[in-house]
Amino acid sequence: MSGLAMPRSDEKTLARRAEIVAALRGIVPGEGVVETVNEMRAFESDGLTAYRQLPLVVVLPETVEQVSHILKYCGEHGIKVVPRGSGTSLSGGALPLEDAVLLVMSRFNRILEIDYPNRVAVVQPGVTNLGITIAVQEDGFYYAPDPSSQIACSIGGNVAENSGGVHCLKYGLTANNVLGIEMAMMNGDVIRLGGKHLDAEGYDLLGIMTGSEGLLGVVTEVTVRLLKKPDMARALLIGFPSNEEAGQCVADIIAAGIIPGGMEMMDGPAIRAAEAFVHAGYPLDVEALLIVELDGCEAEIDHLIGVVEKIAIGNGSITCRISQSDEERLAFWAGRKAAFPAVGRISPDYYCMDGTIPRKQLPRVLAGMRQLSEQYGLRVANVFHAGDGNLHPLILYDANNPGELEKAEAFGADILRLCVKVGGVLTGEHGVGVEKRDLMPEMFNETDLDQQMRVKCAFDPEHLLNPGKVFPQLRRCAELGRMHIHQGKMPFPDIPRF
Amino acid sequence: MPVTVFTPTSSEDVLSAVHSALAEEAPLEIVGHGTKRGIGQAVQTAHTLNLSGLVGVTLYEPEELVLSAKAGTALAAIEQLLAEHRQELAFEPMDYGPLFGGAAGSGTIGGTLAANLSGPRRIRAGAARDHILGIHAVSGRGEAFKSGGRVVKNVTGYDLSKAMAGSWGTLAIVTDLTFKVLPAAEAETTLAIRGLTDDRAANAMAHAMGSSAEVSGAAHLPLLVAGSVAAGLLAGDAATLLRIEGVPPSVAFRVSRLKDLLKAAGAMQEIAGEESRRLWRDIRDCVPFSDEKDRAKPLWRVSMAPSDGHRMVDALRREAPVNTFYDWQGGLIWLMMEADPEAATLRSLIRRHGGGHATLIRATASQRAAIPVFEPQSASLAQLSARLKEQFDPKSILNPGRMGF
Numbered sequence: 014m015s016g017l018a019m020p021r022s023d024e025k026t027l028a029r030r031a032e033i034v035a036a037l038r039g040i041v042p043g044e045g046v047v048e049t050v051n052e053m054r055a056f057e058s059d060g061l062t063a064y065r066q067l068p069l070v071v072v073l074p075e076t077v078e079q080v081s082h083i084l085k086y087c088g089e090h091g092i093k094v095v096p097r098g099s100g101t102s103l104s105g106g107a108l109p110l111e112d113a114v115l116l117v118m119s120r121f122n123r124i125l126e127i128d129y130p131n132r133v134a135v136v137q138p139g140v141t142n143l144g145i146t147i148a149v150q151e152d153g154f155y156y157a158p159d160p161s162s163q164i165a166c167s168i169g170g171n172v173a174e175n176s177g178g179v180h181c182l183k184y185g186l187t188a189n190n191v192l193g194i195e196m197a198m199m200n201g202d203v204i205r206l207g208g209k210h211l212d213a214e215g216y217d218l219l220g221i222m223t224g225s226e227g228l229l230g231v232v233t234e235v236t237v238r239l240l241k242k243p244d245m246a247r248a249l250l251i252g253f254p255s256n257e258e259a260g261q262c263v264a265d266i267i268a269a270g271i272i273p274g275g276m277e278m279m280d281g282p283a284i285r286a287a288e289a290f291v292h293a294g295y296p297l298d299v300e301a302l303l304i305v306e307l308d309g310c311e312a313e314i315d316h317l318i319g320v321v322e323k324i325a326i327g328n329g330s331i332t333c334r335i336s337q338s339d340e341e342r343l344a345f346w347a348g349r350k351a352a353f354p355a356v357g358r359i360s361p362d363y364y365c366m367d368g369t370i371p372r373k374q375l376p377r378v379l380a381g382m383r384q385l386s387e388q389y390g391l392r393v394a395n396v397f398h399a400g401d402g403n404l405h406p407l408i409l410y411d412a413n414n415p416g417e418l419e420k421a422e423a424f425g426a427d428i429l430r431l432c433v434k435v436g437g438v439l440t441g442e443h444g445v446g447v448e449k450r451d452l453m454p455e456m457f458n459e460t461d462l463d464q465q466m467r468v469k470c471a472f473d474p475e476h477l478l479n480p481g482k483v484f485p486q487l488r489r490c491a492e493l494g495r496m497h498i499h500q501g502k503m504p505f506p507d508i509p510r511f
Numbered sequence: 512m513p514v515t516v517f518t519p520t521s522s523e524d525v526l527s528a529v530h531s532a533l534a535e536e537a538p539l540e541i542v543g544h545g546t547k548r549g550i551g552q553a554v555q556t557a558h559t560l561n562l563s564g565l566v567g568v569t570l571y572e573p574e575e576l577v578l579s580a581k582a583g584t585a586l587a588a589i590e591q592l593l594a595e596h597r598q599e600l601a602f603e604p605m606d607y608g609p610l611f612g613g614a615a616g617s618g619t620i621g622g623t624l625a626a627n628l629s630g631p632r633r634i635r636a637g638a639a640r641d642h643i644l645g646i647h648a649v650s651g652r653g654e655a656f657k658s659g660g661r662v663v664k665n666v667t668g669y670d671l672s673k674a675m676a677g678s679w680g681t682l683a684i685v686t687d688l689t690f691k692v693l694p695a696a697e698a699e700t701t702l703a704i705r706g707l708t709d710d711r712a713a714n715a716m717a718h719a720m721g722s723s724a725e726v727s728g729a730a731h732l733p734l735l736v737a738g739s740v741a742a743g744l745l746a747g748d749a750a751t752l753l754r755i756e757g758v759p760p761s762v763a764f765r766v767s768r769l770k771d772l773l774k775a776a777g778a779m780q781e782i783a784g785e786e787s788r789r790l791w792r793d794i795r796d797c798v799p800f801s802d803e804k805d806r807a808k809p810l811w812r813v814s815m816a817p818s819d820g821h822r823m824v825d826a827l828r829r830e831a832p833v834n835t836f837y838d839w840q841g842g843l844i845w846l847m848m849e850a851d852p853e854a855a856t857l858r859s860l861i862r863r864h865g866g867g868h869a870t871l872i873r874a875t876a877s878q879r880a881a882i883p884v885f886e887p888q889s890a891s892l893a894q895l896s897a898r899l900k901e902q903f904d905p906k907s908i909l910n911p912g913r914m915g916f
Contacts, residue, residue, distance in 0.1 A: 130717040130818040131842075153723075175666045186664070188673070189641045202891040209816035211633055211842050214868035214886045215914070216682075216896050217640055220673025224666045241723045264574040270597055270694030310723065310768075313761030369662040371575055403664040441664035449667075456667055457657070464656045465669045467902035471895065483668065496652055496905060498533050 017064070017447060019481045022112040026092055030069060033092060037072050037114065040082045045120075047071035056115055059100040059107040060162070061448055063418065068095065068109035073117045077195070077203060077233045080116070084231065085201025087114055093477050094199070096227040098139060098170030101162040103365060104446025106174065106226050106482055113480075116231060118169050124148050125234070131209050132239045133192060138169025138232045142176070145237060154239040157184035160442065161350070169232045175224030177442040179275040182400035183308075184240065186442075188223040193236035196222065198229075199473045209236060221468060226444050227479040229472040246274060246308035247318060248342045251325045252299030252332040256280060259301035260375040262328040263399045266305065269324060271317055274308035276400035277349050280379065283356065283394040283407070284348070290355035293348035296332045303399065304345050352396045353407065360392070360409035364421045368432030369441035372402045381431045382406060389424040391417070403441035404432065430455055445483045453485050467493050514557065518564040522647060522655065522686040528560055529653045529684065529908070538908040541680035543583055543619030546608040547626055550872055551679055551913040552884050562621055565686060570661070573598055577644065577661050579689040582621030589620055599695040602638050603630025603791075609801040610810065610873060621685050627677035630795040631728035631754065634720065634839050636693075640676035647687035648675065651904025661689050674899075680910040682903035696756035700766050701728070701787040704751040705778045709733060709821040709837070712751040715776045716840045717818060719753050722772055724765045728754030729840040730794050736836040739802070740793035741786060751776075754791060794838055800847045809852040809874045810845065815867030817842035823864040830856050854882045885914055 026033070037046045047053055048070045058065045069092075074080045087094050093113035100107050109115045121137035127149060128134070134145055134156070142163040145156040159178035160166055166176065171187045172194060184190070193207030206222065207213035222229055253259040259278055266273065279287065281300045288295040295302060305321055307314045318335055325333050336342035348355070356363050370378050379395065386393045392409040406428055410421040429439050433455045440449055453462060462484060469476065470490035480487060519525045532539050538556040542548060543563055565583035572578075573596040580589060586604060593599050605628050608617045622628075624646075629638035636642075645659030648671075658671035675685050704715055712731040719726050730752045738746030755765045770779060782790060793799070800810055815823060817840035824835055824844060832849035846857070852874055861867050868886035871879065888896060897916050900907070 128816075128818075129721055131816045132721060133816075154721075175670075177664055181664070185637070185641065188670070189637050198891075198895075202895075204889065204892045204895065206892075208866055209819075210814040210867045211839055212627070212629070212638065212677075212814045212868075214814070214870075215888055215892070216678055216899055217627070217673045217676045218892075218895065218899070220640055220670055220676060223673075224670055226666075241721060244723050267576060267694075268574045270697070272694065309725070309757075310761055310764050312764035313758060316758050316760045369660075369664045371572075371577070371662060373572070373575060398664065401663045403662075436660070437662055438660045438665045438667045440667050441662070442666060444666050445668065453668065456660075460654050461656045461658065462668075464650060464654065464903070465658075465671065468669050468671065468674070468899065471898040471902045494902075494905065496533075498530075498653075 019110060020487065026069065026112040033114070034070050036086055037070060037083065040086065041072055041074050041079050045073045045075065047073070056097070056100070056109060056117065059097070059102040059105060061103055061105040061108070061446065064105045064108050064447060066109045066111060068115035069112055071115045071117055073120050075120045077197065080197045080231055080233055081201045081203050083114070083116060084197050084199050088199045088201065088475070088477060091475065091477065093480055095479050096231045098167035098173070099141065099165050101166040101170065102174065102444060102446060103367070104440065104444040104448040106444050106446040108447055110481060118167065118231070121169070121233065128209065129154070133209050133236050134239055135234065135236050136168055138235055139167050142166050142168055142171055149239055150242070153242050155242050156190065156237055157240050158187050158190055168235050168237065172223055172232050172235060173225065173227045174442065174444045177403065179277060179398065182276060182398070183272050183274050188220060190238045191219065191223060191235060192238060194219060194222060194232050195234035196230035196232050199475070199478050203233065207236065226446065226483050228469055228483060229478065243308040244310045245314060246306055246342060247314050248304055248306040248336045248345045249318065249321055249325065250334045250345045251303040251305065251330045252296040253301040253303070253328070253330055254299065256301045256379050257376045258329045259303050260372065262303060262325055262330070263372060265324045265328060266321055269320060271320065273305050273400065275304065275306040277304045278302065278397040278399035279349060279352065280395040282392065283352050283396050286355040286359050286394055287348035287352050290358055291347050291351045293344055295348050299331050304349055306342070349396065356394050356407045356409065361411040361413065364408040364410065364425055366406045366408065366425045366428055367403070367440050367443035368429050368437055369401070369403045370432050370435050370437035372399070374435040374437070378404065378431055378435060382428060385424055385427050389420050391421060391424055402437065426452060447482055450483060451485050463488065463493055470494070514559060516559045516561050518561045520564045522649065525560070525565070525649050525684055525686050526653065526655055529649050529651065532558065532908045533653050533906060536906065538911045541684055541910055543622040544617045546606070546611070546613055546618045547622055549611045550607070550884070552915055553876060553879055554910050554913050556911070560684065563619065568592060569687065576692050577689060578692050579661065579687060580620050581687055582619060582685050584620045586618045586620055586623055587616045593692055594695065597695050598692045600642065600690060601632060601636040601693040602628070602642050603632040603636070603795060604628035604639065605630050605795045610797055612803065612806055615796065620688055624676055624685060624688055625678060625680050631730060631791050631838055634729060635727050638676070640673050642691045643672045643676060643688065644691055645689040646672045646675060646685050648683040648685045650683045651906060651909045659689070663691055679913050681900060681914050682909070684909065698759045698762045699754060699756040699783070699787050700762050701782040701790060702753045702755070702766060702769055703745060703780045703782060704773060704776050705748045705780070707731070707749055707751045707777055709824060711776070712749070713818055713821045713841045715751055715773055716753070719769060719773065720840050722769070724755060724769045724772070726753050727756045728752065728791055731837040731841065733836060735834055736799045739799040741790040744782070744786065744790065752790065754787065797845050799836055800834070800845060805847060807875070809848040809878060810872045811848070811857060811869050812872045813844040813846060813861065813867060813869045815842055815844065815861060816865050819865035819867070820844045823860050826860050826864065827857060852878055852882055858886065883915055
């Protein structure tokens, strides 16, 4: 895409390709090594399709031993490795490198154990997010994090990205729903972090691994928490004349002590695109639409629906519909869930952003976006996880118009800068990957980034695992390790002592 | 060399303290109120860095569910401020003070993260690690850095805030913390089932937790312990406790559902409101084993899969005299040994019963010197932990040895 610099390819590795392929065939027999250009095409990009690159070779191991041997071999020979799950990353986290082995975990697709007394499932990393819920739903259980790609995305990838979803306001992110992992490291070591017990021992390496975007280790097994499905859920569909009132309604719901199962917001352009696409019955005379879903026992929902309705009316809602059946509730959601393809219908291309802001900054950020929209001459529609401040602006553009993709990217970068400026962050759930890599200095200074890279050095001192992602500039671990001791200072000159 | 205590009042002070410690090659013991100072391998340093002067809530926005404070801020002060807005730290941080003979209500927000505190609600709401949003810290390299932010949804860079959870001050000195806060429940009721053996209690708790009653606390107090919480309220028989929290109509509905579900389990009683709160506070703070007469007895905190806990305890009882009670549906086991710590026996039984880990919370100085306080790790995991420590604190000047390295 637009001038993104990836680490320089290692000529020596490229020259040794045949030898590397042979070595990988020695580790993974049969069809587990893919090396022809035609077959490797399927792996050349992830969910961020504007970026494409053929890998050196693709390997699909089936056992933990194979993963460990591949990493050990690559580690010993200085060969880069890019791990990949289902390849649904929206930030280019699984983008191949020309001189790197692409390690695809999709054959790890078995559920190993379901343990209802402890309410956990032990699964291989290639199992899809939804696959876990499907395996336990007949018994009334589910796995809570539900990223919108849940039908395809793998649980290993969810750990790498700390995936969220609509329900994470109440039920937490991946980090809050994973109790243990097994992982292979670049030196071939296989270690277990946590397990079925609730507190992992020692340093919170599980916390570091979750959201580390495949730069620290390759997850080979995951132990997730299962939750009992709530008795029922009902939703309110509330329309407002402006984003300000909708935003205030969200704040008031939370201030009233209510944490809904889901709380989503759409702006005018997103509402109209969704309604034109799925005919969900959304009101078209509103500028902001809220979906508030309450789940739990009937007594609780009946009570809370009344409270939320009152808050909505108090904030000047134009329409407020309460779902009377599960069909109606799902109809409320149909438009929201189809928002991306709906926007895809009104524009040849769209670019999905993912910043998080303190909720109260929403009016300011939306106003800023309107201004940027005029400045760049590109339209933008917004869907918003309103409860937790996670914003998904969809920038509409046409890649066939020369320069428009670059313009969309610049627009997106400006939106993320604005998010950081108001106290938010660059990415809420899509990850940094390659997409937002060069924006990291907007949020972190050099010292902050150096300390993050030092964590990388503890796991992968040669920077062989997924290089070129997350960090704008890789520094060698030896250089990062150097210390500058401030000599000649009086000990504790200004500090009160007693 | 006499021990020097430094009490910084700003993060700049902390930074210069670390610079000086590096220049002098003189390690620092990092403390807040010192309520958990007895936990971990003993730290012997020339200097102590006392953070209790680094105080103040710097941001609290109830509608945004976020609170920031300096590390030395009293946890009790934060909890009181939150209570005024009907909010709380949902992970219910335990107060270790009374176990070591200290007053209740002490401890800092920095120590809360450093020890990754939690409480009975751990089974639903997680621990401090699940609620920390961002930090500012000074590493053992003498560099001030930040991680995370003030929003819940954030995957920008590695989560170094979580890395601080349970690191006992051995990686960096956290100076500022931002936590997610949540609304406090309007009402709570505890259902007590009386007279269950440990194994039947484990079944009842698993049954309750696997229902849609949304149980937010599941503990079992065997006969010997039941009388020592909530001023003797439960004396006379074992008590298996299930807590329901929420809006009043929901609590009433779910309690009746739970009673129905467990009606065959045994005799039941309901404990509501302030009595219920007091009961869970006592369980949270391990009050049954805080008595002065017991303070010389070794105390273990064991974490296992909830359904494995009672089996391990049953096997341990055949080997050594022990007093025990369970929280987290049986997954948190407090074990007070009547004589020796029996570390090797206990740890081997944990391995044999599905795995987990044991921390020697309270013991004499000589026991703490002889026994690994934290669960020994596999060679490759221990090496990784040591490498992580080195990346934050290469000269080992922050709480050296506290976690065994």
